[in-house]
Amino acid sequence: MNEFVFSYPTKNYFGEGAAKKALAAELPKYGKRVLLAYGGGSIKRNGIYEEIRSLLEAAGKEVTDFPGIMSNPTYEKVQEGARLVRIKDIDLILAVGGGSVSDCCKAVSAQARLSEDLYEYEYTAHQVPTQGVPLGVIVTASGTGSEQNAGAVITYEEKHWKGALWGTAASFAVLDPAYTKTVPMRQVISGAFDTLSHCMETYLGTPREPNLSDEMNEAVMRSVVRNMKNLSKSEGEDMAARSELMWAAAMAENGILKIGKTTDFQAHMIEHQLGAFTDCNHGCGLAAIQPTLYRHLAPSAPAQYARLAREVFGVEPAGRTDLAQAQEGIDRLERLIRDVGLPTRLHEMGITDERILRAVADTAVRMPGCAKQLTSEEIFALLKEAV
Amino acid sequence: MNEFVFSYPTKNYFGEGAAKKALAAELPKYGKRVLLAYGGGSIKRNGIYEEIRSLLEAAGKEVTDFPGIMSNPTYEKVQEGARLVRIKDIDLILAVGGGSVSDCCKAVSAQARLSEDLYEYEYTAHQVPTQGVPLGVIVTASGTGSEQNAGAVITYEEKHWKGALWGTAASFAVLDPAYTKTVPMRQVISGAFDTLSHCMETYLGTPREPNLSDEMNEAVMRSVVRNMKNLSKSEGEDMAARSELMWAAAMAENGILKIGKTTDFQAHMIEHQLGAFTDCNHGCGLAAIQPTLYRHLAPSAPAQYARLAREVFGVEPAGRTDLAQAQEGIDRLERLIRDVGLPTRLHEMGITDERILRAVADTAVRMPGCAKQLTSEEIFALLKEAV
Numbered sequence: 001m002n003e004f005v006f007s008y009p010t011k012n013y014f015g016e017g018a019a020k021k022a023l024a025a026e027l028p029k030y031g032k033r034v035l036l037a038y039g040g041g042s043i044k045r046n047g048i049y050e051e052i053r054s055l056l057e058a059a060g061k062e063v064t065d066f067p068g069i070m071s072n073p074t075y076e077k078v079q080e081g082a083r084l085v086r087i088k089d090i091d092l093i094l095a096v097g098g099g100s101v102s103d104c105c106k107a108v109s110a111q112a113r114l115s116e117d118l119y120e121y122e123y124t125a126h127q128v129p130t131q132g133v134p135l136g137v138i139v140t141a142s143g144t145g146s147e148q149n150a151g152a153v154i155t156y157e158e159k160h161w162k163g164a165l166w167g168t169a170a171s172f173a174v175l176d177p178a179y180t181k182t183v184p185m186r187q188v189i190s191g192a193f194d195t196l197s198h199c200m201e202t203y204l205g206t207p208r209e210p211n212l213s214d215e216m217n218e219a220v221m222r223s224v225v226r227n228m229k230n231l232s233k234s235e236g237e238d239m240a241a242r243s244e245l246m247w248a249a250a251m252a253e254n255g256i257l258k259i260g261k262t263t264d265f266q267a268h269m270i271e272h273q274l275g276a277f278t279d280c281n282h283g284c285g286l287a288a289i290q291p292t293l294y295r296h297l298a299p300s301a302p303a304q305y306a307r308l309a310r311e312v313f314g315v316e317p318a319g320r321t322d323l324a325q326a327q328e329g330i331d332r333l334e335r336l337i338r339d340v341g342l343p344t345r346l347h348e349m350g351i352t353d354e355r356i357l358r359a360v361a362d363t364a365v366r367m368p369g370c371a372k373q374l375t376s377e378e379i380f381a382l383l384k385e386a387v
Numbered sequence: 388m389n390e391f392v393f394s395y396p397t398k399n400y401f402g403e404g405a406a407k408k409a410l411a412a413e414l415p416k417y418g419k420r421v422l423l424a425y426g427g428g429s430i431k432r433n434g435i436y437e438e439i440r441s442l443l444e445a446a447g448k449e450v451t452d453f454p455g456i457m458s459n460p461t462y463e464k465v466q467e468g469a470r471l472v473r474i475k476d477i478d479l480i481l482a483v484g485g486g487s488v489s490d491c492c493k494a495v496s497a498q499a500r501l502s503e504d505l506y507e508y509e510y511t512a513h514q515v516p517t518q519g520v521p522l523g524v525i526v527t528a529s530g531t532g533s534e535q536n537a538g539a540v541i542t543y544e545e546k547h548w549k550g551a552l553w554g555t556a557a558s559f560a561v562l563d564p565a566y567t568k569t570v571p572m573r574q575v576i577s578g579a580f581d582t583l584s585h586c587m588e589t590y591l592g593t594p595r596e597p598n599l600s601d602e603m604n605e606a607v608m609r610s611v612v613r614n615m616k617n618l619s620k621s622e623g624e625d626m627a628a629r630s631e632l633m634w635a636a637a638m639a640e641n642g643i644l645k646i647g648k649t650t651d652f653q654a655h656m657i658e659h660q661l662g663a664f665t666d667c668n669h670g671c672g673l674a675a676i677q678p679t680l681y682r683h684l685a686p687s688a689p690a691q692y693a694r695l696a697r698e699v700f701g702v703e704p705a706g707r708t709d710l711a712q713a714q715e716g717i718d719r720l721e722r723l724i725r726d727v728g729l730p731t732r733l734h735e736m737g738i739t740d741e742r743i744l745r746a747v748a749d750t751a752v753r754m755p756g757c758a759k760q761l762t763s764e765e766i767f768a769l770l771k772e773a774v
Binding site: 002003005006008012013014016017018021177209211215218219220222223240243244247248251256259 | 391393397398399408607609646
């Protein structure tokens with residue numbers, strides 16, 4: 001087992017009514033001035049905004065709104081938030097939404113306490129911010145697990161760059177499965193696929209000898225596959241499936257399954273650039289890429305891909321080679337994606353322009369933990385294949 | 388999925404040489420005065436004491452020794468430690484040892500900051516301490532997972548009581564698999580059985596519908612069973628097995644597998660009283676009790692016991708009833724215990740006196756999450772059967 005250092009700073013409040021319980025316990029720890037951050041305003045239409053705002057006011061907080069955080073949140077939006085935090089001398093950032101709102105606020109928190117430009121600080125000076133404005137996240141759209149760690153995926157439009165910035169991990173997170181009912185079903189399912197993708201990208205990294213992290217990961221993946229199917233079949237009514245998916249999303253990104261592993265995350269790196277150039281939905285982008293990518297990669301790590309096929313997708317060995325088992329596993333992954341209504345091809349999302357695919361291939365980070373370190377040409381070829 | 392609140396305050400440093408790395412990162416956070424706590428002095432014979440002490444002195448710390456923490460640590464020892472912490476105005480307690488040293492120090496930490504008597508505070512006033520002297524744990528004997536949570540099992544000799552006190556969770560823990568080589572092989576294996584016992588007692592609680600915590604728990608249990616066998620067969624040489632067992636011990640008690648569950652822990656409650664009356668080894672006591680206990684309990688939750696049998700002990704359903712599968716699983720558990728050289732009967736530990744068994748049965752806490760809430764008479768009957 002590889003050496004590791006592991007800490008998990010986020011306190012989780014899970015279950016129906018968790019927001020009220022969490023805010024009662026957490027708000028007294030912080031000063032008066034709260035930044036209430038959210039996205040396009042859906043939380044105003046579905047009542048969550050009013051609920052949270054009245055809890056904040058009842059606790060005597062002065063609330064400053066930070067609305068309009070877009071999916072694929074931009075670096076400009078991060079700077080806007082950081083300015084607001086400084087001007088209003090904010091004591092607590094409360095992010096209400098999905099991974100985009102959470103990611104943006106993690107970066108806002110770090111930028112607000114840093115005199116240098118956050119991107120330059122991390123990518124030119126190669127430093128990691130160590131301070132941030134305290135942050136709590138109330139999850140509505142589940143799947144990214146963003147509320148469980150310090151990484152923030154941010155789109156820097158001027159640079160056509162979408163990548164990870166190191167921000168501030170949330171001090172507390174609220175996971176109320178009932179809140180996920182406020183989100184369109186397609187987004188719930190694409191979020192669940194994002195979770196499965198995180199698990200697979202962790203599992204397919206190194207080392208690939210049997211280890212406890214991978215064995216727990218198999219359990220999480222089986223749970224996600226089963227509950228995606230159940231939630232899809234029930235047309236969103238299966239609350240047990242919503243609950244399990246919500247906690248699985250947290251487990252996939254709280255670091256427990258990554259212990260002792262160097263992760264792969266090549267699919268995410270390609271999808272990030274696809275998102276940067278097309279603004280596509282993250283989970284859908286992954287779904288459209290991953291089966292094709294895995295057909296390219298399986299021959300470089302057939303034993304681990306075969307194990308994934310057997311342990312998660314129920315493939316029987318039946319005396320076949322690892323590669324044959326692996327391929328059947330990928331076929332089943334593709335069938336799962338289709339069965340739950342997500343795209344398995346890029347053209348289903350309107351992405352067919354080869355100039356875009358070329359730009360994605362040329363700018364995607366190529367990951368060292370991947371079964372085979374890909375060239376830009378190989379990425380371009382498999383993107384064309386995925387159209 | 389049941390609602391829950393989960394936090395995990397302990398930062399883990401895992402791997403060979405982890406103590407040096409951890410102390411370099413952690414010691415600057417605390418003041419000068421360190422209490423160095425340990426057991427019977429084995430760490431002086433095997434060199435760990437010198438290693439840690441010189442790291443502390445190189446960091447400019449003033450070290451006060453707190454030696455002689457016994458297995459089944461006493462309430463009196465807790466009070467002795469708390470007095471020492473107050474007199475020396477200690478800034479950091481550093482516990483070096485197994486679960487007994489860690490448990491004792493977790494209670495010392497809380498008692499030192501509390502003007503009331505800790506036992507009275509918790510069991511008469513029904514309060515939980517919220518402050519403690521900062522604590523770090525360097526694990527030598529692995530298995531209890533004590534370094535991962537705030538619970539401390541303490542023996543109050545005057546009261547013939549052995550039970551849980553709520554103490555302070557460690558701020559950091561050092562898990563170096565090489566350190567476990569300083570511990571006799573029988574203790575390493577009995578520690579691993581303690582881990583398996585924690586997992587089973589969590590798994591057999593409620594709810595018993597399939598859930599993510601249980602599915603991850605199955606993965607941990609399979610890993611523990613396999614690595615116990617491997618370590619035993621290799622006569623302690625298999626370092627991969629030592630590593631996996633060490634992290635599995637942490638996973639069994641860091642709370643992740645208990646999420647959404649009401650745990651059982653009836654075997655532990657019986658063993659605690661057995662320990663209080665006979666001072667027996669904890670893991671051995673559990674091994675001698677658990678198969679007999681489970682034969683009594685399986686008929687009350689046959690589906691979950693059958694699932695344990697299939698998922699962990701490889702029992703094939705072969706068209707049999709849940710109870711028949713469950714019984715074969717318990718037979719295999721008993722065989723595992725025998726194969727790794729632990730006792731499956733109390734007489735192997737010299738415990739045969741019915742007056743002791745009577746006292747154990749009369750004083751053991753009877754747990755609500757158990758498949759069947761036992762009477763004292765039933766506990767007495769099964770203890771006689773386990774002789």
